[in-house]
Amino acid sequence: MQDVADAAGVSVGTVSNVLNHPAKVSPATAERVREAIGRLGFVRNDAARSLVSGSTKSIGMVLADIENSLFIDMAHGAQDAARAIGQNLLLANTACDMRLQDDYLDLFDESRVTGVLLAPMEDSTAGIARIRSHGRQVVLLNYAPRPGTCCSVLVNNEHVGYLAARHLIDTGRTRLAYVVAHDDYQPVRDRRRGVRAAVEEAGPGVTLEEIDSVGLTTSHGHVVGAELARRAPEELPDGLLVVTDELANAIIHELHTVAGIRVPDQVAVVGCENNRAAGAAAVPLTAVDMPGRMMGQEAIRLLMDEVASGKQHRHATVVLEPELIVRSSAPN
Structure with missing residues (x-):
């Protein structure tokens, strides 16, 4: 950032504002900083930023089976909701392998994501407890947690x-x-x-x-x-x-x-x-x-509510109702 500031003739604080709060910088100055960033090939170090803030602007989502379109719909809904609040969605597929699921939970924990959405097929209480003990919030999708474990979004x-x-x-x-x-x-x-x-x-x-x-x-x-x-x-x-x-x-x-x-x-x-x-x-x-998309959207809402409320948070469960779609294989 110092190199960019020197090349653009501005302070490091101005470079930081261009990256994080662009409305605070005049268009001409912002353009000069962006030109210097492009010329120098600068990429900000998100890992370093997370050491200061305690988290990134990313949410991890761990899915049991990405080949199943229900889980794809969950991811689409979560991505839409995450982008609307300035968060990115990082996606992992476990292929219903619990060991792989634990690996991804640990990876997202180490990456200091804002929180994790988890759509498992089996009891994941131990993995949830492990990353929650590090201050990382978790919301379950399509799986009812043990009472008091975490928030969840379910279909009936x-x-x-x-x-x-x-x-x-x-x-x-x-x-x-x-x-x-x-x-x-x-x-x-x-x-x-x-x-x-x-x-x-x-x-x-x-x-x-x-x-x-x-x-x-x-x-x-x-x-x-x-x-x-x-x-x-x-x-x-x-x-x-x-x-x-x-x-x-x-x-x-x-x-x-x-x-x-x-x-x-x-x-x-x-x-x-x-x-x-x-x-x-x-x-x-x-x-x-x-309703997979709605499940993803509700999961993001619950996660961000928990992040915002901190120790005052009380776990909640949202239950969505299914709907019969009639086609030729079993008509009315």
Whole structure:
């Protein structure tokens, strides 16, 4: 900064104002400083600034699975909200690997980010406690924390499962099957409870089979779809609930496109995320929408509220409601 000041014929304080408070500097002086910055190739040292301020103008966001468009939507919402308040968003993908998640939490902690948004699939209490003990605030997305741990933004995942099952029941489907895996994931467990509640509410005229897909990816969906296609017609469910849209689209492909089992005439299918591929499937997928962008925006708001309130802060939980989006795989 001293080199820039000497080259521009101004004080170091003026250079600092151009970088941080440009409204305090006349346009002509600011232009002279920016010209010197460009000529000298000056890049300010944000790490050094963070040593003085205790944090950067950045927020870390750690996501479980960047291939899932729900998490992408969360990131878009968080980025929009962060930029509106002069913060940058730094993004990390753990691919559902808890060790990698811990590494990224430590990296953002060491980088002195303003705070961290964390969207995990498993209990992350230990990692949250570790970086909170260093004064770094954390907000959880799509995962309910242990009481008193941190702020959180949730979708009512139990209602996601309920809406999906209730739609099939209301459209006359009576032999339901729920395709699901990873009951160790909290959102998955919550959706299962909602599905079971809707079936129990419907009474003895509706049955529910639960199919373990082992995993949640497209390849697992193809396996389940192929296995269903080998069943005799009378053994097929007439309504399929699928815990993720990625699984659902692969199952539709195996049933409808490969085996010629008509969706929705013979088997109606409902997904539980409304991801970006839902409307582009071989048969556009009816799905329960998760408001990912709003989740990201609310998480930034909660984080900055905690940063501003300091020791007076009280943890809060925001619960957003899902919405059924009806398409061709399970029409009304």
